[in-house]
Amino acid sequence: MRTSHYFAPTLRQVSGEVELASHRLLLQAGYIRQVAAGVYSLLPLGVRVTRKVENIIREEMDAAGALECFLPALHPLELWEKTGRAEYWGPELMRLKDRSGRPFCLGGTHEEVITSLVAGEVRSYRELPLNLYQIQTKFRDDPRPRGGLIRVREFIMKDAYSFDRDVAGLDRSYDIMVEAYHKILQRMGLPYHVVEASGGGIGGWDTKEFELPSETGESRYLRCEKCEYAATPEVAEVKPPAPAERAEALPIERVETPEKRTIEQVTEFLGVSPRRLVKTLVYQVGEKVVAALVRGDRDLSEDKLRAVLEARVLEMAGPETIARVTGAPVGFAGPVGLKGVEIIADEELRNEANFVTGGNEADLHLRNVNWGRDFEVSRWADLRCAAEGDPCPGCGASLRELRGVELAHVFKLGTFYSEALGAYFLDEDGTRKPIVMGCYGIGSTRMVAAIAEHYHDENGLIWPPSVAPFDVIVIPVNHDDEVHRSLAERIYEELKAAGLEVLLEDRVERPGVKFKDADLIGIPGQVVVGRLAKEGKVEVRRRGGESRVAPAEEVGSVLRELLAS
Ligand SMILES: [Zn+2]
Missing domain, CATH: 3.40.50.800 (Anticodon-binding domain)
Incomplete structure (x- = not known):
């Protein structure tokens, strides 16, 4: 190839909002051009690198026994309604109608399409296990696309789906995919950490993310340098503190806090540290209303709360529900005098006494609130996000917070999709069972950006030979x-x-x-x-x-x- 006949328009400078080096360099060096927010064209150099990345992925998938298909990007919305994900994804799912008014969406992932394909074809245990993958364009209407190819609304990824007779089979298929992912990332020449994570909008368990450690990355996770345990803050287990004697309970006090709703406003107004406050977060779980309590300087992990409640979907209670159960507008909820609400508290609060909470009246907070005396906790649980410095649940050493770029994600899905979409098989003993599924994603265009983010200097990009154009x-x-x-x-x-x-x-x-x-x-x-x-x-x-x-x-x-x- 000759540069005189090539199409790689380089730029001396890049205008507009460009935060990441990979974004700037891929634009400057003529690999990509933006078409709309989060929507990019790949130019010939960009295509060459993407194909290299994809071929490595393809070779490792084939070697692991997965079979390549190509599914449509255009999905009947009906399929997503069957699994409830049309509602769960909300505006992130790109929707459209065909000329006769039939609703469609542009696939954000392909569980529905692949499960209904398998549901129509697989009959017997003899046809399992099966692992199907594709390299396809995905659409997600991200409200804040940024970082060039890192966070976009249209991107290419490889997604694989395993289908097994039982959980033991799924465990084997999953391990094979995890092994393949190690090989793929090693061939790309990228350092990475395997991080325990949550299934989020796709659900499932035994979720792992493969993260490229990067100071400019959007993911946050905690890692133990001693035993290499790593997990997202939402998932990282926090052991309960050793029991300690609580301070003597002081008389409860009402304090007027006009228009002070947030932790910052209240702590500043009362002149106390956020750790003296207890946050009361009210959730709607089906018909039930639940209040979750965590210390004021902590974040509640919705993943942990979901697990405690064994709920698939968790919704913050709306203003009407808040008004009904607390008798107050949003911003003044507290555990004292709540009606018809289960109170679940984070383990860390067990040793605490005399804290500040919302007063369940407009413009009111309470001082010297104590569990046991002023309200009852129905369940104690690990509810908070772990933080830097917390002890590692594996070895007790201090966890460090890192930032990273998520390169790949694996899940065990179980039978959620097969039951919703009728993917059953006849087992050896003649019983009809739902197929047990796993899913495994790795973004090819994001991988290109991640490699560029990791391999560059002040003069430009430095591709590892395995993926160089x-x-x-x-x-x-x-x-x-x-x-x-x-x-x-x-x-x-x-x-x-x-x-x-x-x-x-x-x-x-x-x-x-x-x-x-x-x-x-x-x-x-x-x-x-x-x-x-x-x-x-x-x-x-x-x-x-x-x-x-x-x-x-x-x-x-x-x-x-x-x-x-
Ligand atoms: Zn450790």
């Missing part, structure tokens, strides 16, 4: 010099014949422009044909690394050595 770029320094030009042409042909993917920089440009662009684009091998060309020698460089002078005939072998380093 080309192996090498050949740069004649002076286009007008016949010796430079003809030697560059010769090396270009020889390297191509040796099976390398080569880009020849044959534009009529100043040397400075050619070097700048080559560094920006980040092809790992550079062959510079310049001053030494008349002696038949060239400079072979590893982008961002070592450089050697070599005779023209040895370029191929020197290049392979440098790229392997």
Whole structure:
């Protein structure tokens, strides 16, 4: 390929709001262009890297026994209504109607489509296990798309779905996929942490995220450096504190707190630390109303609360429900005098006494509130998000908070989708059973951005050879010099014949422009044909690394050595 006939429009500067280096560099180097918020075109270089990433994924999926399909992006909304996910996803699911008014959506994931496919075809235990995957475009109407290809509304991902007879089979299929993911990420050359997480909008258990540690990442997780335990704050287990004697209960006091609703407003007004407050969060779980209590400086984990309540869906109570159970507007809820509400409290509050809570009246808070005396706790549980410095549930060492870019996600789904969509099979003993499912996602366009985020310097991108758009770029320094030009042409042909993917920089440009662009684009091998060309020698460089002078005939072998380093 020749740059004179290539389409990689580079930019010296990028305008607009660009926070991440990967976003800026992929724009500058001509890999992507924005079409709308969170919607991008991949230019030829962008496509080449994406295909490399996808081929690694494809090879490892095939090697793990998964079978490639290609499902539609356009789904009848009816399928999503059968599983209740049309409602659960809400506006994040992109919806549309066909010309006859039939509702459709653009797939955000493919559980519904693949499960209904399997429901129609698989009859017997003999046809299981089965693992189907695809590399497909997904749509999610993210309210805040940002970071170039990191967080977008349209993206490409590989999603695989396993179908098994029973949970033991699912466990095996899951382990095979996790192993394949390790291989994929190692081949990409990326460091990563495996993080225990929650199923979120897809549900399931034994959820793991593969995170690229990155200070600019959007995910937050806690990790133990001693035993490598890692989990999201919502999921990381917090052991109850050792029992301690509580301070003596003081008489309860009413304090006027006009218009002070938030923790910040109340603590500032009362001159107390947020840890002296107790937050009362009111949830609607089906017909039931539940109040969850956590310390004022902590965050409630809805995942933990959901698990305690064994509820699939948890909704913050609306203003009407709050008014009914507390008798007060939103912002003044507290545990004292709640009507018809189950109170679940975080374990950390067991040792606490004399705290501040909402007063269940407008503009009122209470001081010196004590559980047992002023209200009853019906259940104690681990409800709060873990935080930096909390002890590791595995070994007790201190957890550290890290930020990362989520690269991949695996779940055990169980029978939720098969039951909703009628995917049953006849087992060996003649009984009809729902198929047990797992699902495994890895984003290919996000992976491209993540690799760019990890591998770059101040001059541009530095692709690992396994995913680089080309192996090498050949740069004649002076286009007008016949010796430079003809030697560059010769090396270009020889390297191509040796099976390398080569880009020849044959534009009529100043040397400075050619070097700048080559560094920006980040092809790992550079062959510079310049001053030494008349002696038949060239400079072979590893982008961002070592450089050697070599005779023209040895370029191929020197290049392979440098790229392997
Ligand atoms: Zn540990």
